[in-house]
Amino acid sequence: MLTQSSNRLNNLLVPILSIILGFIFGALLMLVFGYNPILAYQAMLTGVFTSPYFFGEALRQATVLTFTGLGFAIAFKAGFFNIGIAGQVLVGWVSAIWVALAFPDLPRIVLVSLSLLAGVVAGSIWAGIAGALRAYFGTNEVIVTIMLNYTALHVTNYLIRNVLGTGNTTERVGENASLRLDWLTSLTAGSRLNLGFFIAIIVVVLYWIFMTQTTAGFEVRAVGLNPYASSYAGMSAAKNIILSMVISGALAGLGGAIHGLGTFGNIFTQSGLPHVGFNGIAVALLGLGNPIGIFFSSILFGVLDVGAGFLPNRAGVPDEMASIVIAAIIFFVGANYLIRFFLDKVQTNKQATEGGE
């Protein structure tokens, strides 16, 4: 029986060890291929942390990842694997741009709110479809959300080409729909870091309040951990399935809207599903479903993502190396059983030697 505090410590140790092991794995791989890992990591870190611009860009990337990570996490808590985050990001993105382009003359506060709301609604409907199908017909949400991902991709591209824009891109949204904050832009030397970052922090807090302080969050957790006991206790499985999927999609859709209005200011045809969707899954897993953990994981991923750009020039290392490090970290998180096993061994060994003394 592990004591409660050492359990908590282990919960923190797993992601941290995963990150360290991920970096070590990347370093070994670089050595094998004749690159200098120290130079590479130095290039990434100094590149991001010594330049306000790139640091701002890393935080901007982290903003979107926070939303997709939280979105994945809430469905996961309720026992579902929402692999459709990417599709939900996309519908949120296109809906927000659509509203922003349709009512360019509304006052800024109204238009920004409406556009973000459009993203939220679109994302929640998109995920809600999978939730309702699961709740009432028992269909597998993984398959449904994968199919919905491709539906989202092609519907979005169709809308861009035929309804919203001409060709492969839409017009840029007006000033009244932009999330740009002038002081933040100048503070970060012209980076695209925007209001979305603060919305993300608020949502992290709201997420924590929802999960730990509300009866609805209590139900979501209970249903996810033990659906049998939850139905025994009178909770409705169907209601909680749909609710958690809708919130999951809402968060992803909001992330998409912020990505659209904050990062790009428009939407263009996509050849594949947005990576921020899938990386959200990784962020949620690394953060172990904890909102604060997800926030910091997002920042790490943002730094790696932006830092990757410095690898070719400053260290002569292909920038894919950063993706390999990310992949390795995810692998070690996924293999957390292995890490826990290792930690348990270390602890029992320690106890054994202490006992022997």
Added chain:
Amino acid sequence: MTEANKVIEMKGITKQFGNFKANDNIHLDLNKGEIHALLGENGAGKSTLMNILSGLLEPTEGEIWVNGDKVNISSPDVANQLGIGMVHQHFMLVDKFTVTENIILGKEKHRFGFMDQASAEEDVKKLSDQYGLRVDPKARISDISVGMQQRAEILKTLYRGADILIFDEPTGVLTPQEIDELMDIMNALVKEGKSIILITHKLDEIKKVADRCTVIRRGKSIDTVDVASTSQQELADMMVGRSVSFKVDKKPANPQGPVLEIKKLTVKEARGYDAVKAIDLEVKAGEVLGIAGVDGNGQSELIQAITGLTKVDSGTITLDGKDITNKKPRKITETGLGHIPEDRQRYGLVLQMKLEENMSLQTYYQKPFSNHGFLNHKEIKEHAKRLIEEFDVRTPSEEHTASSLSGGNQQKAIIAREIYRDPILLIAAQPTRGLDVGAIEYIHKRLIEQRDNGKGVILMSYELDEIMNVSDRIAVMYDGNIIAVVNADETNEKELGLLMAGVSLEKAHEEVAETKGKEKDTIANTK
């Protein structure tokens, strides 16, 4: 006794988890050819000790000697090689495989890479004849009785060459007849030179088969006694550490009007068969209605239907004058039902959640535990503390997860939660399964208390003793029907046993009278 006769010696075994000593300097020795009972309360450390012996855990301190040699049982494989085999409480069998396939699993015989089914079946047959373990080598596990499944489980360990068998609570799932059969099997095994460690709570079983008994309490070995010269009362007192009463103290029931009325109730089980067949049943306020029967005769489905966890196919259920047929569980709970579920870990608790959260599992949405959708953690904690205190749930704190509690304390937590809500009808399904006499005594007292407060209680149990001790009336279920409802003080174990096997009440009466007559005859003859 000489050292050579000892097949196992565990000396000064200590197992520490964090700050908690599950085993504290325990001594146990097993003689060749004896049945040695290991007796202790839930959480006393029996499982830990046996897990150490079977190689699943390594002791923090202490030595294990097998057949006079000091050994290091570092894995279940090593235990196997030393001839130590475990007959698990929850059978480790593959349902879809045949008896033979299960027995040889992992030790398959093969010729040129092909399974040699025929010779394996031959081997199983030989083994089963040798020890009198009746099994059908070709039958699928899913098609045979629980008793036969257990015999297959025993054969599995014998097939692997076990000379030392550990039986972990082997009688929990058996009918009285099957239990007698198992006792015979254990005696036969010992005659063939095997040695047995029997883990159990049941004192009558120890008295029946065991030679010696080691009692452990809170991780320490209290004593090893000779069973023949020790009474059940002494054993129980030793285990619990205080004087225990077996007889449930109860006043005569004072039944009032009905709280639960079931009319023509039919319930289908998952595969679409009728599990409950148009039954009528009534529970009055102020009585305990026992539901007896062998596992799988519709009792679970009946309870699931009353509690709203399964759909009712036809018929009506009325609780406290209100129709609750096919209502949602929450609605039924609010109408006044308390339910101690049969599968406590699956239905009764969310194991990974804190104990305090589990204590408000059905009431979290009501005041004072929440207000406008926001939880009031302070009230939830206070409530949990109250229940822990009043019902003596042993846990380091209410913030520990439910999974960190021992089985008996998990059950106490559920019972605390259910009784505290003061339901009009309390359904207790197998409430004392796997618990020790101390906990059983306590739970029975609480059920009777509930009855004496004018509430209705349904007690579903496979243990006849429990049913007869606690109930006022007993409904016996067989094949989805209620075959008879009898008064507890007008029946006996024999009659119930026959009813449970599907014999009609009249026939059962006759047969009981007949054997009584015969007994008298034999007594007369011997005189």
